[in-house]
Amino acid sequence: MDTTTDLPRVLEQLWGIEGRQRPGPKPAFHISDIARAAITLADSGGLAAVSMSKVAAALGFTTMSLYRYVDAKDDLYVVMLDHAFGEPPVLEQATWRERITAWAEAFRDAMVRHPWILQVPVFEPPLSPNQLAWMEQGLRAFEDTALAPGERVSSMLLVNIYVRGAVQITADMQSRSAEEAREADRLYNARLRLLADPERFPAIVAGLVDPGGHDDEGDPSEFIFGLDSVLDGIQARIDRKAEKP
Amino acid sequence: MDTTTDLPRVLEQLWGIEGRQRPGPKPAFHISDIARAAITLADSGGLAAVSMSKVAAALGFTTMSLYRYVDAKDDLYVVMLDHAFGEPPVLEQATWRERITAWAEAFRDAMVRHPWILQVPVFEPPLSPNQLAWMEQGLRAFEDTALAPGERVSSMLLVNIYVRGAVQITADMQSRSAEEAREADRLYNARLRLLADPERFPAIVAGLVDPGGHDDEGDPSEFIFGLDSVLDGIQARIDRKAEKP
DNA sequence: CACACACTGTGTGCGCCACACACAGACCAT
DNA sequence: ATGGTCTGTGTGTGGCGCACACAGTGTGTG
Secondary structure (H helix, E strand, O other), rough: OHHHHHHHHHHHOOOOOOOOOOOOOOOOOOOHHHHHHHHHHHHHHHHHHHHHHHHHHHHHHHHHHHHHHOHHHHHHHHHHHHHHOOOOOOOOOOOOOHHHHHHHHHHHHHHHHHHHHOOOOOOOOOOOOHHHHHHHHHHOOOOOOOOOOHHHHHHHHHHHHHHHHHHHHOOOOOOOOHHHHHHHHHHHHHHHHHHHOOOOOHHHHHHHHHHOOOOOOOOHHHHHHHHHHHHHHHHHHHHHHOOOO | OOHHHHHHHHHHHOOOOOOOOOOOOOOOOOOOHHHHHHHHHHHHOOOOHHOOHHHHHHHHHHHHHHHHOOOHHHHHHHHHHHHOOOOOOOOOOOOOOHHHHHHHHHHHHHHHHHHHHHHHHHHOOOOOHHHHHHHHHHHHOOOOOOOOOOHHHHHHHHHHHHHHHHHHHOOOOOOHHHHHHHHHHHHHHHHHHOOOOOOOHHHHHHHHHOOOOOOOOOHHHHHHHHHHHHHHHHHHHHHHHHHOO
């Protein structure tokens, strides 16, 4: 009946579930050491720079020693994500809109700090402590609204999805320097101008090739602008609820 | 001044830019053959099942022959995506809301048909013909609105982001059978119930552990529900524009 | 009409990867 | 003290993306 044992080893470690006192040598380090080493590699070289052997070498251990802490490469990603996000912000603003905005900005900041997060393949919903804590805070932002628990989940996920997507599009796609990112943008525009025939793709030419009103997409206010649209949508749902109880 | 030559070979091929008649043997196949073979592999075994050697073997050629058509593995992904999405739907509905909804549903359907799309790493904005055509149609959905071209781009991207994220959360995360997906869901709930302490994570327990009002997330109406929120947000932006011209 | 040469698919091989497995030593409960 | 379990290590395997040299092919140009 020991239902804890069927948890992946990584989750046991992250949640600090002690595998009780046991014979055998003491572990030489902790998964948080693995997380730090892997994150350092990923921050400077993208997710592709993270391999079991490189992480192990950075720690001064052999490759296979990592498998005592992590069952597979995917579990390494779990540890990295949990460590990279850290603890969520405490939201003490007055309105739900201010709270979820602060949450979204903190979320965005974490992804900008660690662009490789966007490259991590997602296989299942999060179960690690910090990730759950972020979810909890995001849900609590809607505490004083009329939304039902399930609707709060949808709304939180909506914001979550938006931030992820917005960062994906806005920031340099991979972990490039600012200069490289600008060059990539220039090249993209040149190619778009070359390929997008105004007859076949008039809307694209009008919207992307010709800068039009506001020119740049990297504009940080663009993030808030899009977020406000998302929040307006949630607001509409709240309003509708208020009308018909 | 031949600016077309600095295009990646894949884009030249996809756009049908003929490399004029030249000496040498005729190509034995076309990138669309590569796309079909790779997609077949990915549909049945996930993106991890796609390797240069397996695709080549499926075509009856050697691994290295593929590099005559595709400069690198990432370019193979470009071809796969373009082929998997195919041509976008023609939108002839009366209102922008109906049009963008149809567009979003077609987009969702494509991703449900090919779940591996979510696993494809994104390195730069799309430039392939079908992808541009989808963008074009998405932008045209807002044709009769007061939105400026740049705002139409933002709105289209907002919907695009939403669909991607919604499918990511809703559908089985990787390409699993329905039965495996149900089992994964059951396991996730069991683990969540185990880890989410009601004292520390009351909102998560209320929203995810206890089914509450509506129970399932896989519900297809949930997709429309969330999409409507997004569209309400865009509507709010349009309304605001109408008030203050 | 011949031929030069660009272009085709092929074969070999390199370095890297995730991971299996057997092992020697470290440590705690008894 | 000692048995059993857990530690980190060493070696090895199959797969991967891709570089590079190569032989054959067919067309534009002489």
